[in-house]
Amino acid sequence: MSSIHRRLLVLLKSCSTTPSVRNTKPLHALTITLGPKPNQPIFLYNNVVSLYASFGEILSARKLFDTMPDRNVVSFNTIISAYSRCGYAEEAWSMFLDMRNCGFRPTPITVSGLLSCDLLNICEGIQLQALAVKNGLLFADAFVGTALSGFYSRHGCLSESVCAFEDMPRKSIVTFNSMISIFGQHGFAEYSMVLFRELVRMEVPLSRYSFVGVLSGVLSERDLEIGEQIHGLVIKNGFDYNVLVVNSLINMYVKCSGIRPAVKMFEEVPARDVVSFNTIIGALVKSEKLERVVELFLRMSMDGVLPNHTTFAHVINSCAGLQNLMCGKSIHAQIIKNALECDVVVGSALVDFYAKCDNRED
DNA sequence: TTAGGGTTAG
Numbered sequence: 612m613s614s615i616h617r618r619l620l621v622l623l624k625s626c627s628t629t630p631s632v633r634n635t636k637p638l639h640a641l642t643i644t645l646g647p648k649p650n651q652p653i654f655l656y657n658n659v660v661s662l663y664a665s666f667g668e669i670l671s672a673r674k675l676f677d678t679m680p681d682r683n684v685v686s687f688n689t690i691i692s693a694y695s696r697c698g699y700a701e702e703a704w705s706m707f708l709d710m711r712n713c714g715f716r717p718t719p720i721t722v723s724g725l726l727s728c729d730l731l732n733i734c735e736g737i738q739l740q741a742l743a744v745k746n747g748l749l750f751a752d753a754f755v756g757t758a759l760s761g762f763y764s765r766h767g768c769l770s771e772s773v774c775a776f777e778d779m780p781r782k783s784i785v786t787f788n789s790m791i792s793i794f795g796q797h798g799f800a801e802y803s804m805v806l807f808r809e810l811v812r813m814e815v816p817l818s819r820y821s822f823v824g825v826l827s828g829v830l831s832e833r834d835l836e837i838g839e840q841i842h843g844l845v846i847k848n849g850f851d852y853n854v855l856v857v858n859s860l861i862n863m864y865v866k867c868s869g870i871r872p873a874v875k876m877f878e879e880v881p882a883r884d885v886v887s888f889n890t891i892i893g894a895l896v897k898s899e900k901l902e903r904v905v906e907l908f909l910r911m912s913m914d915g916v917l918p919n920h921t922t923f924a925h926v927i928n929s930c931a932g933l934q935n936l937m938c939g940k941s942i943h944a945q946i947i948k949n950a951l952e953c954d955v956v957v958g959s960a961l962v963d964f965y966a967k968c969d970n971r972e973d
Numbered sequence: 974t975t976a977g978g979g980t981t982a983g
Binding site: 652653654655656657658659660661664683684685686687688689690691692693695718719720721722723724726727752753754755756757758761783784785786787788789790791792818819820821823824826827854855856857858859860861862865884885886887888889890891892893894919920921922924925956 | 974975976977978979980981982983
């Protein structure tokens with residue numbers, strides 16, 4: 612191995628320990644210095660493409676991919692998954708066609724990467740399913756089947772999603788969590804619970820997503836008992852310190868038993884993030900307890916939790932309801948500081964706020 | 974020795 616390749620490997624190692632665009636650029640520069648010679652280690656190029664993609668620098672990733680002197684299956688899988696993650700379904704599909712034209716056989720990673728693209732159309736997904744069945748890709752691991760069931764669910768095809776799940780020769784904890792969540796999101800809390808119980812009986816260690824999934828369907832007063840049972844299991848399994856699970860529980864109490872028990876839970880938990888605050892703030896707005904919204908917003912900043920567009924939209928709506936021009940204007944200043952004035956939801960809330968405060972010009 | 978799945982508020 613030449614000294615320049617050794618230097619590349621050292622840079623690559625530093626990129627993987629502290630990944631950043633700043634660290635990736637010198638690595639990229641060195642690959643350019645090497646020139647388009649044959650026998651270049653594709654491995655290094657793949658890593659740089661992957662690093663750019665992981666920072667959302669999809670154009671840089673593609674540019675480098677195009678200049679690579681040689682490519683392998685991993686190169687194609689990296690760029691296809693990068694496009695899929697960013698929602699560029701057409702580009703992902705076009706790279707998939709290029710891959711096949713270059714004589715590479717799609718792997719489970721190619722197919723699951725494409726199927727997990729939010730905007731992949733139904734015809735292409737069905738073609739991928741046929742290809743996966745024909746090539747036995749569902750037997751390799753649980754990724755393709757899980758992605759397929761998620762793909763059908765996103766397109767509103769619940770029965771196809773369930774079929775994909777049931778036909779899977781290999782299922783993982785993620786497959787179960789995903790299906791539990793799909794049932795919940797489609798309003799089938801009882802099926803979600805049946806699958807969750809099956810998972811418990813299998814005695815595999817539950818993950819935080821198992822609880823998030825099953826709680827996503829527990830949304831009405833009649834489900835409160837189920838919600839409380841899940842709460843018990845959360846504690847039993849030691850997830851009551853996990854902010855993601857705790858937020859799902861707070862949301863469940865908001866939906867099933869109203870603001871009081873939800874606030875009680877919110878006050879008792881060891882840690883809160885922006886979603887915990889937004890859940891309670893959203894519930895306070897709905898029940899028209901607008902003064903408390905502003906109080907909670909102030910407490911949020913005292914606790915060092917940064918507001919986001921959801922928080923600002925709720926708080927501005929409360930100021931509009933209270934017709935409190937002074938308070939709203941000061942929140943507006945913070946919105947500008949956070950560069951959220953052009954956010955469509957926040958911006959619309961501001962327009963509504965000024966109109967309700969008879970301040971048409973602003 | 975590089976590529977892949979489940980996530981709460983709105």
